[in-house]
Amino acid sequence: xxxxxxxxxxxxxxxxxxxxxxxxxxxxxxxxxxxxxxxxxxxxxxxxxxxxxxxxxxxxxxxxxxxxxxxxxxxxxxxxxxxxxxxxxxxxxxxxxxxxxxxxxxxxxxxxxxxxxxxxxxxxxxxxxxxxxxxxxxxxxxxxxxxxxxxxxxxxxxxxxxxxxxxxxxxxxxxxxxxxxxxxxxxxxxxxxxxxxxxxxxxxxxxxxxxxxxxxxxxxxxxxxxxxxxxxxxxxxxxxxxxxxxxxxxxxxxxxxxxxxxxxxxxxxxxxxxxxxxxxxxxxxxxxxxxxxxxxxxxxxxxxxxxxxxxxxxxxxxxxxxxxxxxxxxxxxxxxxxxxxxxxxxxxxxxxxxxxxxxxxxxxxxxxxxxxxxxxxxxxxxxxxxxxxxxxxxxxx
Amino acid sequence: xxxxxxxxxxxxxxxxxxxxxxxxxxxxxxxxxxxxxxxxxxxxxxxxxxxxxxxxxxxxxxxxxxxxxxxxxxxxxxxxxxxxxxxxxxxxxxxxxxxx
Numbered sequence: 001x002x003x004x005x006x007x008x009x010x011x012x013x014x015x016x017x018x019x020x021x022x023x024x025x026x027x028x029x030x031x032x033x034x035x036x037x038x039x040x041x042x043x044x045x046x047x048x049x050x051x052x053x054x055x056x057x058x059x060x061x062x063x064x065x066x067x068x069x070x071x072x073x074x075x076x077x078x079x080x081x082x083x084x085x086x087x088x089x090x091x092x093x094x095x096x097x098x099x100x101x102x103x104x105x106x107x108x109x110x111x112x113x114x115x116x117x118x119x120x121x122x123x124x125x126x127x128x129x130x131x132x133x134x135x136x137x138x139x140x141x142x143x144x145x146x147x148x149x150x151x152x153x154x155x156x157x158x159x160x161x162x163x164x165x166x167x168x169x170x171x172x173x174x175x176x177x178x179x180x181x182x183x184x185x186x187x188x189x190x191x192x193x194x195x196x197x198x199x200x201x202x203x204x205x206x207x208x209x210x211x212x213x214x215x216x217x218x219x220x221x222x223x224x225x226x227x228x229x230x231x232x233x234x235x236x237x238x239x240x241x242x243x244x245x246x247x248x249x250x251x252x253x254x255x256x257x258x259x260x261x262x263x264x265x266x267x268x269x270x271x272x273x274x275x276x277x278x279x280x281x282x283x284x285x286x287x288x289x290x291x292x293x294x295x296x297x298x299x300x301x302x303x304x305x306x307x308x309x310x311x312x313x314x315x316x317x318x319x320x321x322x323x324x325x326x327x328x329x330x331x332x333x334x335x336x337x338x339x340x341x342x343x344x345x346x347x348x349x350x351x352x353x354x355x356x357x358x359x360x361x362x363x364x365x366x367x368x369x370x371x372x373x374x375x376x377x378x379x380x381x382x383x384x385x386x387x388x389x390x391x392x393x394x395x396x397x
Numbered sequence: 398x399x400x401x402x403x404x405x406x407x408x409x410x411x412x413x414x415x416x417x418x419x420x421x422x423x424x425x426x427x428x429x430x431x432x433x434x435x436x437x438x439x440x441x442x443x444x445x446x447x448x449x450x451x452x453x454x455x456x457x458x459x460x461x462x463x464x465x466x467x468x469x470x471x472x473x474x475x476x477x478x479x480x481x482x483x484x485x486x487x488x489x490x491x492x493x494x495x496x497x
Contacts, residue, residue: 098413099412207415208415224410
């Protein structure tokens with residue numbers, strides 16, 4: 001019997017961490033993820049976990065402490081947002097290249113500047129090539145479930161990569177929703193204990209971690225990281241299958257919502273998927289064949305699977321909650337369209353940059369995207385694929 | 398751990414380049430980093446023992462029996478010149494690498 005609760009997204013992430021009971025948590029407060037280490041430190045103070053909580057002086061130190069702990073053989077977790085992740089920058093690459101399966105809760109927020117504390121995905125998108133597995137969560141339930149699955153994926157011997165669980169700052173992190181929690185003992189059994197093969201505190205095997213890696217070796221070690229990232233895809237599916245057996249909640253690389261017979265569809269991540277589902281239902285009632293593909297696993301990117309899932313559509317819109325400022329389009333748009341290109345699938349596609357700096361994206365905005373898609377299907381014309389949704393502009397003459 | 402060298406294929410390398418044995422820094426010869434090299438002038442040397450403790454690379458061997466310093470180990474000497482600086486007798490001369 002699962003436990004029915006009502007929790008915010010941050011509480012959900014902190015509760016998952018409590019049930020996982022990691023050896024080390026090192027974190028520094030930053031809005032909107034502050035509550036995660038805050039709740040967690042009360043769990044530590046109340047003796048509900050056995051964790052060593054390291055109250056570090058910066059996010060750079062938080063990630064450094066996690067790296068040290070994992071290299072020593074411990075299970076380490078952290079949480080951050082936006083500029084906190086920026087300050088970790090140097091160390092997030094060290095974590096992935098040393099193949100340390102650290103798990104981080106990334107509560108997505110706009111990276112300054114100018115200063116903004118609200119939600120978009122510029123923090124996560126900036127780190128997309130850092131070698132971390134990246135899971136996105138539509139709501140607090142998914143943030144909780146993804147966190148419970150995280151260690152099984154990250155610590156798998158064919159993977160050994162750090163993993164971040166993303167959720168939308170404020171929109172889900174501070175919104176209280178119903179949630180189904182698992183019992184502590186079930187989580188404990190599911191997550192298991194961390195048994196690294198090689199670790200620094202093993203007195204019987206002195207090892208060196210992070211040695212000098214020059215021209216003759218770094219290339220191969222990077223290729224091994226890339227291979228681990230490819231391996232992660234199957235492991236993510238295997239872990240999801242086990243999770244489904246226990247909870248009945250089904251997870252894949254992405255979720256298809258009324259996509260089977262859809263003619264037009266939106267591709268997006270995190271909480272916008274919830275709004276989009278509402279709009280899809282509304283349009284379906286009007287006889288419009290609208291659908292949604294919600295990306296859960298952004299790294300590794302499910303290239304073939306996404307291309308195939310979108311192959312039957314007449315037009316698609318990819319929604320990016322971060323502008324790549326590359327004069328070409330957002331990161332998700334580029335990944336989706338290149339996935340389709342290499343699979344020799346051509347579907348008219350447009351990109352909408354939206355929700356920057358926490359700009360509210362309402363059902364009407366999403367509906368306007370579907371209207372645009374219907375127009376594209378009708379006219380077979382795309383004037384400009386790189387568009388903005390909800391941007392204030394002078395009225396066109 | 399198998400012996401890893403510049404011909405080892407990717408599949409045989411360790412994740413993250415971790416080294417699962419101890420005491421193998423000697424396998425990495427740093428001598429070719431030098432831009433200047435020290436020359437040991439044994440006739441000027443009084444065996445005072447000031448030079449070898451300051452060598453960061455342990456590249457001045459000392460005899461186990463006679464406790465006297467021997468010629469430089471150029472496999473590891475990086476040419477920092479600290480030894481030449483501390484020698485009170487001018488028994489260590491720094492020369493530009495490649496020069497005669």
